[in-house]
Amino acid sequence: MATTTSTGRSLTLRRVDSVAPDATVRHIDQLxxxxxxxxxxxxxxxxxxxxxGTDLVPGTVVVATDYYRVEAA
Amino acid sequence: MTEYVIIGDGISGSSAAETLREEDPESSITVITDEGEALYNRILIKEHAKGKLPEAPISIHEEDWYAERDIELSLNTHVTGVDTDEKVVHTHEGDEIGYDKLLIATGGTPTQLPVDDSDAEGIHHFWTFQDARKIRESAEAAEKGVIVGAGLLGIDFAAVCGAQGVEGKYLMRGDRWWRYALSGEGAEIMHEGMREVGVEPVFDSGVDRFETDDDGKVVAAIGPDGERYECDFAGVAIGLTFNTEYLGDIDLEQDNGILVDQYMQTNLEDVYAAGDITRFYDVLLGEQAQNGSWGSAKEQGRIAGVNMAADDEAEEFEWVSSYSITHFDFPFLSFGHPTLGDEHAERKYSDTEWRRIAFKDGKVVGGVLIGDLSPQSKLKQLMREQRDVADQKEVLLEETVDLDDLAPPQEQ
Structure with missing residues (x-):
């Protein structure tokens, strides 16, 4: 019997002070x-x-109490 | 070919248009908005006003988005009337747009303070992207600000003052911020957050009138006790007036919002409503309710689109909303209907951590979490499951909520 193992990508959140005009930005209430x-x-x-299981992709900036850029780990 | 007309291009109207195109590829879809720009992210415009976020990332749809989906977008177009017998929408330019099914998603307009000079230069209301641009420009040049409206919208002005270095006075009618959902202990955490960004809450206060200079620019707000608060910037957020004037005297059931069922249907055949403007039947609450959150509006638009395309009651709206405040060092989350219910439980855990849970008929219907948001998904789960848990408040107030500690649900 074939089995499939799915390994989730790891992401990192990096706090940022500014946002580039071409960035994709999401407010936390959109998650x-x-x-x-x-x-x-x-x-x-x-x-x-x-x-x-999340809909976050690298490059997205999430607005929470600080701004966090999602990056590939 | 079915003709759909959507009045309003906020998140609910746009979500409905997208859904309709997916569900009914051959249909005609027209979206009408009085704004001059296509859908933007309304929950991010406060970040622009604070001076932290540039304009570009706030835009969600370019006009091409509509063209690519064969959706007709009419910007800068005011609807002046709707004839639900003839099924026609009238616009300010004299156009008549026929429809088979109509969605009303026009939201609201900030209510103006009913006092003298409340429309003076320097006094702002906060709803559109254009409002945010003006607020940003005004706040950047301001030194002293006054804020009126002790609720979820007013606190955005406090954040703008804080971020833009404006010394602010936040005038509140009662003894605390958002008194309908927060006790003194919870509200004090928010008050401290305001103070830390340079905004001082002033309780049992308000504005009786504004003073202006010879050029008509605001220079002060006068409280009910005669106290004078100098300001060159003022933010007013005392509520929304729903945009229904253009509907005239059509026989649409309204009660501080347009009444819809859980399928987003109004009482008029082939007329639907979605978003902030609705007073919808909340299947979890078991009564009509309102909600101004982004997620709720988006989902209402999707549900309306599904049911309009199906010409049936194909899917009902069931949603637990979230509303976050991200302006301070600690997170804040309101979910469901925290101001409703017949009992509640609350606890303070630290100087920045507090929790309140609202119950109705023994079931969780909403709450507020400050500082520690970790229980949010479990509390929302209980709300969706409509479990009778009000007699187990201690479990729900534990710092770490473990649903396995709850007594098993009783068989009905």
Whole structure:
């Protein structure tokens, strides 16, 4: 029986002070519940998060209490 | 070919247009808006006003987006009337646009303070991108600000003052900010956040009138006790007036908003409504409710689109909304209907951490989380499941909420 293993990409959140005009920016209220939960967990746990199951992609800036750019780990 | 007309190009109208195109590829879709620009991100415009975010990332749709989907977009177009018998929308240019199904998604307009000189130069209301541009420009040049409106919209002005270095006085009618959802303990955390950015809350206050200079520019706000607050910038956010004037005397059921069922249908055949303007039937709450959050408006637009295309009650609106405040060092999240309910539980955990949960008929219907947002998904889950948990408040107020600690649901 064939099995498939899915390994989630790891992402990092990096706090940024400014945003480029061509950046994709999302407010935290635009994140779905699962993404929001992982986002906050990542902030508390060293800014690493698994992309699987979230709709975050590298390059996106998320507006929370600070601005965070999503980057590939 | 079915002809759909959508009045309003906010997130609900745009979401409906996108859904309709997917569900009914051969249809005709027209979106009418009185604004001069296509859909933008309304929850990010406060960041622009604060001076932190450039304009470009706030735009969501270019006009090409509509053309690529064969959606007719009419910018700068005021609807002057709707004839629901003839199924025609009238515009200020004298055009008549026929429809088979109509969606009303025109939201609201900030309510002006009913006092003298409330339209003076330097006094701002905050709703559109254009408002945000003017607020940014005005705040950048200002030294002293006054804010009126102790709610979720007013606090954005406090943040603008803080970010732009404007010394602010936040005049509140009661003894705390958002008194309908926060107790004194919770509100004090927010007050401290305001103070830290240079905005001083002033309680049991308000504005009786504004003073202006010879050029008509605001120079002060006068409180009900005669106290004079110098200002060259003022922000007023005392609520929204829903944009329904153009609907005239059509027999549309309204009650501080357009009444719709869980399918976004009004009482008039083939007329739907979505977004801030609705008072919708909330299936989780079991009664009509309102919500001004981005996610709720987007989902209402999608649901309206699905049901309009299906010409049926194909999908109902079921949603737990979220509204965040990101202006301070600590996060703030309001979910569901925190101002409703028949009982509540709350606890303060630290100088920046507080939680309140609202219950109705024993079920979670909303809440406010300050500082620690980790329980949000579990509390929302309980709300969706409509579990009877009001008798287990201690479990829900534990610093770490573990739903396994709740007694199992009783068989009905």
């Amino acid at each position: 779905d519940d699962r993404t929001l939960e992982r986002f906050y967990a990542a902030l508390e746990g060293g800014c690493q998060l698994t992309a699987t």
